[in-house]
Amino acid sequence: MTMKANRISFFIQKYTMVLALVIVTAFFAIRTGGKTLFPGNINNLISQNGYVFVLASGMLLCILTGGNIDLSVGSVVCFTAAIGCVMMKAGVNMWIATLAMLAIGLAIGTFQGFWIAKVHVPPFIATLAGMYAFRGFSNVVLQGYQVSISNESLLNIFGGGANCYVPDFLGQLMGREGKPNVTCLVVGIIAVVAFVVLTLRKISVQRKLGISQSISGQAVTTVLISAVVLWLTWKLANHKGIPTVLIWIALVVGIYNYVTNRTAIGRHLYAVGGNEKATALSGVNARNVYWFAYANIGLLAGLAGVLTAARAKGIDPTYGEGYEMDAIAACFIGGASAYGGIGKVSGMIIGATLMGVINQGMGIMGVDSNYQKVVKGIVLLLAVMFDVLSKRQKR
Amino acid sequence: MEIAKALDKQAKLLILDEPTSSLNEEDSRALLDLMLGFKKQGMTMIIISHKLNEVAYVADKITVIRDGTTIETIDNRGPEPVSEERIIKGMVGREMTNRFPKREGVKIGDVMMEVSHWTVHHPLYPERKVVDDVSINVRKGEVVGIYGLMGAGRTELAMSIFGQSYGVNFSGSLKIDGKDVKMKKSESDAIRHKIAYVTEDRKGNGLVLSQSIRVNTSLANLDSIASHTVIDQDREYAVAEEYRGKLSIKTPSVEQLVGNLSGGNQQKVLLAKWMFAEPDIMILDEPTRGIDVGAKYEIYCIINDLAASGKSVIMISSELPEVLGMSDRIYIMNEGKMVGEMKASQATQENIMAAILRSGRGA
Numbered sequence: 001m002t003m004k005a006n007r008i009s010f011f012i013q014k015y016t017m018v019l020a021l022v023i024v025t026a027f028f029a030i031r032t033g034g035k036t037l038f039p040g041n042i043n044n045l046i047s048q049n050g051y052v053f054v055l056a057s058g059m060l061l062c063i064l065t066g067g068n069i070d071l072s073v074g075s076v077v078c079f080t081a082a083i084g085c086v087m088m089k090a091g092v093n094m095w096i097a098t099l100a101m102l103a104i105g106l107a108i109g110t111f112q113g114f115w116i117a118k119v120h121v122p123p124f125i126a127t128l129a130g131m132y133a134f135r136g137f138s139n140v141v142l143q144g145y146q147v148s149i150s151n152e153s154l155l156n157i158f159g160g161g162a163n164c165y166v167p168d169f170l171g172q173l174m175g176r177e178g179k180p181n182v183t184c185l186v187v188g189i190i191a192v193v194a195f196v197v198l199t200l201r202k203i204s205v206q207r208k209l210g211i212s213q214s215i216s217g218q219a220v221t222t223v224l225i226s227a228v229v230l231w232l233t234w235k236l237a238n239h240k241g242i243p244t245v246l247i248w249i250a251l252v253v254g255i256y257n258y259v260t261n262r263t264a265i266g267r268h269l270y271a272v273g274g275n276e277k278a279t280a281l282s283g284v285n286a287r288n289v290y291w292f293a294y295a296n297i298g299l300l301a302g303l304a305g306v307l308t309a310a311r312a313k314g315i316d317p318t319y320g321e322g323y324e325m326d327a328i329a330a331c332f333i334g335g336a337s338a339y340g341g342i343g344k345v346s347g348m349i350i351g352a353t354l355m356g357v358i359n360q361g362m363g364i365m366g367v368d369s370n371y372q373k374v375v376k377g378i379v380l381l382l383a384v385m386f387d388v389l390s391k392r393q394k395r
Numbered sequence: 396m397e398i399a400k401a402l403d404k405q406a407k408l409l410i411l412d413e414p415t416s417s418l419n420e421e422d423s424r425a426l427l428d429l430m431l432g433f434k435k436q437g438m439t440m441i442i443i444s445h446k447l448n449e450v451a452y453v454a455d456k457i458t459v460i461r462d463g464t465t466i467e468t469i470d471n472r473g474p475e476p477v478s479e480e481r482i483i484k485g486m487v488g489r490e491m492t493n494r495f496p497k498r499e500g501v502k503i504g505d506v507m508m509e510v511s512h513w514t515v516h517h518p519l520y521p522e523r524k525v526v527d528d529v530s531i532n533v534r535k536g537e538v539v540g541i542y543g544l545m546g547a548g549r550t551e552l553a554m555s556i557f558g559q560s561y562g563v564n565f566s567g568s569l570k571i572d573g574k575d576v577k578m579k580k581s582e583s584d585a586i587r588h589k590i591a592y593v594t595e596d597r598k599g600n601g602l603v604l605s606q607s608i609r610v611n612t613s614l615a616n617l618d619s620i621a622s623h624t625v626i627d628q629d630r631e632y633a634v635a636e637e638y639r640g641k642l643s644i645k646t647p648s649v650e651q652l653v654g655n656l657s658g659g660n661q662q663k664v665l666l667a668k669w670m671f672a673e674p675d676i677m678i679l680d681e682p683t684r685g686i687d688v689g690a691k692y693e694i695y696c697i698i699n700d701l702a703a704s705g706k707s708v709i710m711i712s713s714e715l716p717e718v719l720g721m722s723d724r725i726y727i728m729n730e731g732k733m734v735g736e737m738k739a740s741q742a743t744q745e746n747i748m749a750a751i752l753r754s755g756r757g758a
Contacts, residue, residue, distance in 0.1 A: 069644070205629060209629060209632050209633070209636075262625055262626055262628070263621075263624045263625055263626060264617045264618075264621050264624040264625075264626060265624060267610065267614070267617060267626065270606060270610070271603050271606065271610070271614055274603035274605040274606050275599075275600075275602065275603045275604065275605075277599060277600045278594075278599075278600050278602055278603055279594065279600050279603065279614070280560075280582060280587075281557075281560060281582055281594060281600055281601070282582070282614045282615040282668070283558075283580070283581075283582045283583035283585070283586040283615055283672075284582075284583070285583065313523070337605075341603070341605045341606070342605055386644065
């Protein structure tokens, strides 16, 4: 009896945010008469929040080092996008402009990381300075005006304009057009099959090594995730197919999931956040770990700049405001510890999705945008409060 | 100070949890005498301590608790205090004839590391010498004890040897295996030179408590289980399991968070981490601080195994019996200076303390 109660409470603790996401999604679906689940709206949910996933992947690494955040990313997004747009307007090749945007983002991140890692400026201050400075620079570059871009291929590839979808070449090959989008379905099914195969391999290795992980638990998670992916695939296939921005999201999230779980630098990030002194005494250069985290988020801010410019078909000096907060909120709602050392990419995905669902649901319901902010604030507070309370109970 | 606060509230029952863990022997004695004074005034007190001599000295009744249950209560009102062996018997559930396992047949080899005229200055007050012209050496297969009171500069000496992780303005020379070594200010450089420093502060400087045993074990030597920075998790798991077995770390799984382990098991994880780094020279700083008698014995056995496999062990300790029981050779430090060196066979509590007192008067 108590064993069972224990297991249930453990389950609730581990999957709180997943449950919250399900409840919130269901709530909005019911309140809007299912509108939020229309294929078009699912598609918008992904397109609108692309930058959150990208920035939050970088932000998670910063938070892992000890609850440190990067306040400058919103301004850096605007600055890199501004430079890219001005370059393209002057006739520079789109790939050169894109690379320039990524390089500038990386350079800014490296610069800020230098002050944080080597001069020991608190990250909060160093990036606050960056937030002001690059907002100012953006204005200077744009001279206060909006600059728009019309390069169709850039828009398509980075998720802007009307045609920012992976073309249905498989459907064309089969000689049929329209819905459902065959390429989208095939990609979705391949992804699920690959996921299941990888999980099975993981379980067999665990059994070989005698790691006692509950297999039923893993099976349930695998089935649930597969079901969600298939459902999403079906919805998207009945709209216009895979939005190109989803590929960028999947790429970034996949890479950072791998980096945090499987690589030495990922391990160092967790270790520095868990106990910096002990990590340094184990021969890890802790300052370089900080440097890596901040240089990295600069690079991702550059990518987010590209995505933002493409989606908005241009840039205006106010773009990117508040992006840093969306990324930070996604990480904390996703279970990252404000003291560092704890947090996962998978959690961040849930956090970012939850924020997106709430935003969109309230938008469709027609909630006043000021109240939308209030609700977001309450959600963030509740999420972190729950985290703190459940940890205190454990002690 | 805390005790004064409690008295101010006119407490009738005073519970002291490890009241002397941060005091030196003299102050501890004073505190214990104070307790005896309170007792005469009719105050009830409970003292929780892992220092057996304190409990035997001050308590009327001694209750031994192990693994969360009461084992026995010993009456201590006789004219002679209960012997430590009697208490230990209750703690480990068997008679412990020898608290220090014998090291037999270990051949002591050539000099492994030689530190000469080592001087280190305080990082905040660079005019102050924390380690002053210290020369020590350690041989292969040898256990060298460094004894001194708190603030004698032992930890500072060890950390400054370990990649200059403490202090500024270093001078002196360091020879490893007969070769002069110029070490950079970097811990990874020290690890490359096959030195390990096992800290006295396992929670603060040693372990990442929010991570698993597996992660902590591999932290100082990730390169050996990774190729091109990608960690081979199967090998990592195997390594953690291997050391869990070797050091008999009591845990249901190596995925257990280190923060959930007892002090003795945490210390073993810390040792596992540094053994996995495969050093030739291991500096153990207070390796048995704050852990129970049974775990201490196991740690001593590990130290003996290390020496038997040809490693050089430097053991820093403030517990005289431990230094006497475990070392082949003993260095004595006081106020940053080396004030004595003796073979374990010649050392006694008296002549070690005498060396410290002599140096104090001389200064």
